Amino acid sequence: MKVAVFRKEHFNAAHRLYNPEWNDEKNKAVFGKCSNPNFHGHNYDLIVRLIGEVDKTTGYVYDMKKLSDLIKEKVTSQFDHKNLNLDVAHFKELNPTAENIAIVIYNLLRPEIEESIDLKVKLYETERNYVEYPAS
């Protein structure tokens, strides 16, 4: 049977929720204070889950040091202490909701991990609001 392994990382970023096809009034109506033009921010906690077979020689599904380095290289070094809307190309035309951020992170990591290993991303925007992709 397979084992799931989890690695938690974090980053701090600014963002605002905004749909450029809507006027300010509608953005305000839909996104409320999350649409503040000057941005607000969060301490994002990111948990990456891999599922795979345990390697007999190491007892590992995946080397957690290698996974941590991969997350730092592909995700947190790009997102940490950044403005997601202005500084991160993926959100130039994509609203940086927790849902969309999780999908972007998944898409950044998926090509880096062998296909036989299942990947899932959990992203905490706050302790009380968080998302998971793909949904199981």
Add this chain to the structure above:
Amino acid sequence: MKVAVFRKEHFNAAHRLYNPEWNDEKNKAVFGKCSNPNFHGHNYDLIVRLIGEVDKTTGYVYDMKKLSDLIKEKVTSQFDHKNLNLDVAHFKELNPTAENIAIVIYNLLRPEIEESIDLKVKLYETERNYVEYPAS
């Protein structure tokens, strides 16, 4: 692919575990100190999980403000600072174990959320004892 979104709320309530078809001795034998006739209580943490498609115009599966308001209206405003056995109609004839509280909460929320969205409820009675319904 679908995304799961999670919202955490809480309430503080008193309860006791008790089966009216049993005498006190048997209730004490089965439920131990949880059967104290004068009640005890908990800080319940409630996590509601929805799974659905991400709306292209909002980037949301579900508006977390709307979900928070819904949980408050249907659940926590009824349960918070209450005695579950005495003050909450659902437990007049149902033992308020964590399992049964979670099922009641699910049944309160299910009709309020569109059928295409999957719903799950996680309820922490203490940091060390918690339940999830439906079980995946």
Add this chain to the structure above:
Amino acid sequence: MKVAVFRKEHFNAAHRLYNPEWNDEKNKAVFGKCSNPNFHGHNYDLIVRLIGEVDKTTGYVYDMKKLSDLIKEKVTSQFDHKNLNLDVAHFKELNPTAENIAIVIYNLLRPEIEESIDLKVKLYETERNYVEYPAS
């Protein structure tokens, strides 16, 4: 120099806030939902802090096992899974606010610990409301 040592324990209890010299209306006005006649409850986290010299032979200020046993004997075995108002003699005529519970716990522990050791009690009623006695 002295070292402070901390031990965390917990108990789950029901209570209500109520001043018998006031009518129900006034109790409701002052204590709000905390005055619900049928009680509500909490998971109380209790942190006991002792300050003293480090014993050269053990490297301990105080044996944490002994402190844990003492807290269980004098406090949590009396309070856990109880109704503070109805089941605990100390609150028969004392309103079980977090402040008063902390003072009662301090008074229960103080005679059991040598005078040369400083004692302080921190009590979490919820993650967001907590008290400390004596105040430093």
Add this chain to the structure above:
Amino acid sequence: MKVAVFRKEHFNAAHRLYNPEWNDEKNKAVFGKCSNPNFHGHNYDLIVRLIGEVDKTTGYVYDMKKLSDLIKEKVTSQFDHKNLNLDVAHFKELNPTAENIAIVIYNLLRPEIEESIDLKVKLYETERNYVEYPAS
């Protein structure tokens, strides 16, 4: 003896660290990634501690509901989902380090609470970096 009471609130905000008397190079050298021109952000946890006598009729040092409302009115409603540098007047000419934010919060709350009550503010910028003012 006096009792300390604590209330935890939170807010999410964007900020950047920047000294306008320095050029960008020096700001970058001193503040590193915290000086990103497009801002980053945090989930700030704020703990307000009051020390006072326990009122005999209520068993309270201070009504936690009143304290929570006060913090919301004077602090979090001004700071939450805002850009501290651009949206909050107090930081127009004051660098929004955790230290300075804590001092501003203290100064906002101090006039609202009777002088006989001791006030202290603890501010978590992240789980790993936090400050307390005044220092004890």
Add this chain to the structure above:
Amino acid sequence: MKVAVFRKEHFNAAHRLYNPEWNDEKNKAVFGKCSNPNFHGHNYDLIVRLIGEVDKTTGYVYDMKKLSDLIKEKVTSQFDHKNLNLDVAHFKELNPTAENIAIVIYNLLRPEIEESIDLKVKLYETERNYVEYPAS
């Protein structure tokens, strides 16, 4: 529908990661500081999840007191304050990675719980590294 119930326990243990078929150099290359010959250690948090039908007479899927006692008897009393490599027979020839510890715990508990109940084990080696078996 079925309900999942969770019980959290913990133990503190020493371990090292080591493959006896490799020389020290290769062990060091693969396991890094986790291969320190004199061991290091962790506070392990263990969460056991059971899924089953709610018993109509008790409102329980499983008595949490009974589950806690079972985990203590079969797992934590064997692992707590032990050196996993030297003191626990299961790891005499099995590398005590989090993956392998979780599988061993699952195998210790599985025969003790009726077959109709689904069992899963989650093991936190640190707050940032944890595993789940079987993977869902």
Add this chain to the structure above:
Amino acid sequence: MKVAVFRKEHFNAAHRLYNPEWNDEKNKAVFGKCSNPNFHGHNYDLIVRLIGEVDKTTGYVYDMKKLSDLIKEKVTSQFDHKNLNLDVAHFKELNPTAENIAIVIYNLLRPEIEESIDLKVKLYETERNYVEYPAS
């Protein structure tokens, strides 16, 4: 007035409690399972508190990056993934109780920080047992 700043770091280590002047029986009687000859271990959380004046040009009491680097250089790089009794010179003749570890850490950091700044160390051996030095 002065501000306190806090930085949290962590390390994972093995240890045993043992007084070489006592026989095994007495060590066992005093230290119980903490005296297991083959060691056990912990995830230690270390919080370093500095108190000082806020620098007008930076808004900092102390650069948290610099403090983090200092703690890593002087403490966690020496203690992490080590056996405190066997691998860390400071405990060759000093029992590695939480109290003594905190004092050693204080003594390692004190010479590195200017005298005008007050230093305190808090060390969590587990979530339930922790110490602070110097005691305030």
